[in-house]
Amino acid sequence: MTSGYALIVRFTTRDADAAQAFDALVARTLEGIREEPGTLVYVSHIPEGEPLVRVFYELYADESAFQAHETQPHTRRMLQEREQYLTSTEVTFLGEQAGKRPAYQEGP
Incomplete structure (x- = not known):
């Protein structure tokens, strides 16, 4: 069983209009990401109090x-x-220690 490869990316948008446009870009991009067999989880979150x-x-x-994927x-x-929508991007690559995650089954 593979241990996976994970990262967290924190994006800060310029303003409310940029946040809305960025969200639309993400929605369009997700259409393709959903077809990637090796992408197990790809989720965007809005932290509470940080619109x-x-x-x-x-x-x-x-x-x-x-x-x-890249x-x-x-x-x-x-x-x-x-x-064009961002003021900063922070990427953190993660080493898996323990937990529960989706199973990955390789194709034929």
Whole structure:
């Protein structure tokens, strides 16, 4: 069983309009991400009391699944377009210690 490959990304948007536009960009991008077999979890959160912040939790089957995600056209488009809406981006890669997560089954 693989231990997975995870990260948390904290985005701070410029203002309320930028947050709304960023959310729309994420929604469009998720259409493609839902088809990625190695992307197990990809969720955007709004922290309580921080309406301009978005925190993403991403879990991949392994590092190669993450690399495949990064090369997808929908991901590359988001990476290029997102900057106009943001004032900062913080990425934290995580090493799995223990817990419960979705099972990953490799395709045929």
